[in-house]
Amino acid sequence: MSISLGKDRPREAGRGIPGATVARLPVYHRVLVALSEAGVQTVSSEALAAKCGVSSAxxxxxxxxxxxxxTRGVGYDVSYLTFHISRELGSSQPWGVVIVGVGNLGRALISYRGFTSRGFAIVGLIDKHPDVVGEGLAVSELETSVALKVSPLADLEQIVVGTKAQIGVIATPADCAQGVCDRLVASGIRSxxxxAPVVLEVPDGVEVRKVDLAVELQILAFHEQRRGYEQEAMNA
Amino acid sequence: MSISLGKDRPREAGRGIPGATVARLPVYHRVLVALSEAGVQTVSSEALAAKCGVSSAxxxxxxxxxxxxxTRGVGYDVSYLTFHISRELGSSQPWGVVIVGVGNLGRALISYRGFTSRGFAIVGLIDKHPDVVGEGLAVSELETSVALKVSPLADLEQIVVGTKAQIGVIATPADCAQGVCDRLVASGIRSxxxxAPVVLEVPDGVEVRKVDLAVELQILAFHEQRRGYEQEAMNA
DNA sequence: TTATGTGAAGTCGTTCACAGCC
DNA sequence: GGCTGTGAACGACTTCACATAA
Structure with missing residues (x-):
């Protein structure tokens, strides 16, 4: 829809990068950072792809x-490539993340190291239950770690606007998810x-990604079952 | 490496369900169960697809x-369809799941309700840290809930074999993941x-699915960034 | 008439194979 | 010689449109 020319911004970013490619860029980025930390300066597509679990092509x-x-005949300069992928992913600027639901899953996210290194900052914690609200939780930030207090659900809009958060994470039970989602969207969140194991309804222009733990297990179970049948067939 | 069957790739004519379809079946199943609980007996592809967030086609x-x-001209009988999807997914038989790593994420999985209703039973908990080992955690089971004790990492093989677990969940930090994976595979686990944010190496015949929380956020950030550029372009 | 089931057409993503450059 | 970058071939998935059945 929009044609953007001029200015220095990530190459032909946006237009034309397939979704499947975008989904792999974070993995490439992570492996490159690990290589860099191991002191590797140059790497071939063959070697890097193997570490990422994809084909070199x-x-x-x-x-x-x-x-x-x-560089043809040589390979890729690790830090140069890291920089460009990083820029494409937008991890040069820090993204503000608000987490709604501070149960075990929420806490797992909070204690997840490496958010900050990948350009994310947890700027808000929100929960419904009075016994969790007010609790101070350690959130890592650049070098140090800061204690962030859990706010009540009523303050959701205020927190989102006040912290200028761009990303909302829903880690609540299924029955609260749509309500929380609606309020996040109304506050300006578009990602x-x-x-929660529900299909969220959102207006156009809002992107939802979902992670359903049970669904992943069910997909594994499907293949596991099929292997069982194959083995039976071999024994017959 | 790979156990070669008599024939080549094209396995069993007629039984080739596309991966993309398999990944959606659990969602259809979940929505159908919800409909059934709401007392709905018949549903059209149009209505059901909308609830699942896909097109009816x-x-x-x-x-x-x-x-x-x-039934043409009518729609689908909810319980009849539920049964067949359920059967295809293999959720009629219970799958044994061993969870390695009982941190916040592991606990989130353990307390996740609906595992049992979808045909999974957590049969083993394993952790490395002495202060977690021995702890009793409530694991839901059919109607009731059972306390399961956390076992030490040294007992991994014994637990997997003893419980006849078919699925292993790795919820450890990144640096332990490959080691745990190798031991799970050696014990007979194939799913x-x-x-953990690492690319696992496994022999042929073992299926790995991965969930990386930071990767999901990075994908969201990519699109968020792109939207920002579009808006800039519009203002120019 | 209504809504399913499905070939055919179209779109998207992966793999191949080799030209181009170091 | 070695490795990247890329059109072209291939295959997977989605959408279309309609024949088919209740």
Whole structure:
């Protein structure tokens, strides 16, 4: 819809990068950072792709959507490539994340190290239960860690607006999820990560990604079952 | 590496359900169960697909891989369809799940209701840390709930074999994940759900699904960033 | 008439294979 | 010689549109 020219911004970012490629970029980025920390300076598509669990052709094709950041006959400069993928992903600027639901899952997210290193900052914690509200939880921030207090559900809008958060994480039980979602959207949030096992309804322009733990297990079970049948067939 | 069957790739004609379809079946199943609990007996592909967040054409195409369980001009019988999807997913038989790593994430999985209703039973909890080992945690089971004790990492093989678990969940920090994975595989596990932010290496015949919380956020951030540029362009 | 089930067409994503550059 | 970058071929998934059955 919009044609954006001029200015220095990530190459032909946005337009034309397939969703499947976008979903792999974070993995490439993580592996590159690990290589860099191990002192590796140059890497071939073959070696890097192997560490990422993809084919080298797929890796090179993915990179071709961002630009040409390699050197033929040599490979890729680790830090140079890291920088460009990082920029494409937008992890150069810090994204504010609000977590709604401070149960075990919420706490797992809060204690998850590496959010900050990947450009995220947890700026708000919200819960419904009075015995959790007011609790101070350690949230990592750049070098140090800060105690963030859990706010009541009633303050949701105020927290989102006040912290200028861009991403909302729903870690509540299923029956609260749609209500929380509606309020996040009304407060201006357009990116939501949903852990509740419900299909959320949102207006156009809002993106929802979902992670359903039981669904993942069910997919595994499907294949497990099929392997069982194959083995039976072999024994017959 | 790979156990070669007599024939080549194209396994069993007629039984080739696309991966994308398999990934949606659990959602259809969940929505159908909810409808059933709400007392709905019959539903059209249009209505059901809307509740699942997919198009009706996609829904019908997905079902066509399983068989024809609808009635033209009428729709689908909720319980009849539920049964067939359930059967396809293998949730009629209970799958044994071992969880390695009893931190916040592990606890979130343990307290996740609805595992049992979808055909999973948590049969083992394993952790490395002495202060967690021995702790009794409430695990739901059919009607009641049972206290399951956390076992030490050293007992992993014994637990997997003793409980006949089929699925292993890795909820450990990244640096332990590959080691745990190797031991799960060596104990006979062929289906693994990995929450650690590493690419696991496994032999052929073992399926790994991964859930990386930071990756999901990074994908959201990519699109968030893109929207920002679009808005800038509009203001220019 | 209504709503399913499905070939056919279209879109998206992956793999191949090799030209181009170091 | 070695490795990247990429059109072209291939395959997977989605959407369309309608024949089919209640």
């Amino acid at each position: 797929k890796f090179r094709k993915d990179l071709s959507y961002l630009g040409s950041y390699g 939501i990560l949903n852990f | 996609k829904f019908r195409k997905d079902l066509s891989y399983l068989g024809s369980y609808g 693994i759900l990995n929450f």
